[in-house]
Amino acid sequence: MQRHLKLRQLRLLVSLDQHRHVGRVAEAMHLTQPAVSKALAELERGLGMALFTRTPQGLLPTPEGICLIRYAQSVHEDLNRAALALDSIGQPEVWRVALGAMHGTTPVIPMAFERLQRQRTPAAAFDLTVQEGSPDLLLPLLRAGKLDIVMGVAPERSAAADLHVVPLYVDPMVWMVAPSHPLARKARLTLHDLADTMWVLPPRVARVRAVIDAVFRKHKVLVQSRLVETVSFDSLLGMVSDHGAVALSSRRLARSAESRGLVHVLDVDMAGLALPISAMTLVEPEPSAYAVEFIQCLVEASAQ
Numbered sequence: 588m589q590r591h592l593k594l595r596q597l598r599l600l601v602s603l604d605q606h607r608h609v610g611r612v613a614e615a616m617h618l619t620q621p622a623v624s625k626a627l628a629e630l631e632r633g634l635g636m637a638l639f640t641r642t643p644q645g646l647l648p649t650p651e652g653i654c655l656i657r658y659a660q661s662v663h664e665d666l667n668r669a670a671l672a673l674d675s676i677g678q679p680e681v682w683r684v685a686l687g688a689m690h691g692t693t694p695v696i697p698m699a700f701e702r703l704q705r706q707r708t709p710a711a712a713f714d715l716t717v718q719e720g721s722p723d724l725l726l727p728l729l730r731a732g733k734l735d736i737v738m739g740v741a742p743e744r745s746a747a748a749d750l751h752v753v754p755l756y757v758d759p760m761v762w763m764v765a766p767s768h769p770l771a772r773k774a775r776l777t778l779h780d781l782a783d784t785m786w787v788l789p790p791r792v793a794r795v796r797a798v799i800d801a802v803f804r805k806h807k808v809l810v811q812s813r814l815v816e817t818v819s820f821d822s823l824l825g826m827v828s829d830h831g832a833v834a835l836s837s838r839r840l841a842r843s844a845e846s847r848g849l850v851h852v853l854d855v856d857m858a859g860l861a862l863p864i865s866a867m868t869l870v871e872p873e874p875s876a877y878a879v880e881f882i883q884c885l886v887e888a889s890a891q
C-alpha cells in the first residue's frame with residue numbers, strides 16, 4: 588500500500604467517488620480524460636484489485652473501492668485540517684464547528700449558539716458552519732470528516748455502530764396549513780377531516796415515513812392521491828401557501844413558522860407520532876473540544 592499509494596492518487600479516488608464520471612473528474616482536476624483513466628488503471632494494477640466498475644450510469648465503486656475511498660477521504664480531510672492548523676499558528680484561536688442539521692432541527696441552533704456566546708468572551712472568534720439536508724447526505728459527510736456533528740434522527744442501531752449518539756429532544760409531528768385555509772378556523776380535527784386536501788409528507792425513503800404510514804393505517808386513512816413528498820421546508824411552505832395543501836412537519840419547525848405568520852398549526856391527534864432528535868458524532872476519531880462544547884449547548888437549548 589505504501590509503495591503504490593500517493594497523495595495525488597488519494598485525491599483522484601475522492602474525486603472519482605464525488606463525480607462518478609471520468610470527464611467530470613478530468614475537468615475538476617484539470618487533467619485530460621485519458622490521464623484520469625490511465626491513473627486509475629495504474630492504481631488498480633499496483634494494488635491488484637478493481638476499485639470501480641464501469642456502468643452506463645457511470646463509475647460505481649467496488650467493495651474494495653468503498654473501503655479505500657473512506658480512508659482517502661479521511662486523509663484528505665486530515666490534510667485540510669493540517670493546513671488550517673498551520674495557517675492558525677500565531678493567530679488568535681478560532682472556535683470552529685461544522686454542523687449538519689436534518690430538516691426540522693434548525694430552530695434549536697440559534698438558541699444553542701446564544702448559549703455558546705454567553706459563556707465565551709465577546710472577542711472570541713467563531714466559525715459555525717451549518718449545512719441542512721437529509722440523513723443520506725449528512726451522515727456520509729460526517730463519516731468523511733467534513734462535518735463535526737449531525738443533528739437529527741439517528742439511524743438504526745445496526746447502522747450506527749461508529750456513531751456516538753446524544754439524545755436532545757423528542758419533537759412531535761403536527762399538521763399545518765396557510766393561515767387563510769378553511770381548516771385553520773376549525774378545532775379538534777381528525778385525519779379524516781383532511782381527506783379532501785392535498786398533502787405534503789416526508790418522502791418514502793425517509794425513516795420517519797414508515798412510522799407516519801403506520802399511524803395512517805391505524806386510523807384507517809389512505810394516503811392521498813394528491814401528494815407531494817419533500818424534505819425541503821421552502822417547498823413545503825410553497826405548497827401550503829400557494830396550493831392550499833396541508834403539510835406534516837416537526838412541531839418546533841411549524842411553531843417557528845407560525846410565529847412569523849406563515850402557517851397555522853392544526854389541532855389534529857397524531858397518536859403520539861414524534862421524532863427523537865439526537866446529536867451524532869463519530870466514535871473515532873473523537874470529536875473536537877469545540878464540538879463537545881456545542882453539543883452541550885444543544886442539550887441545554889433543547890431543554891427550553
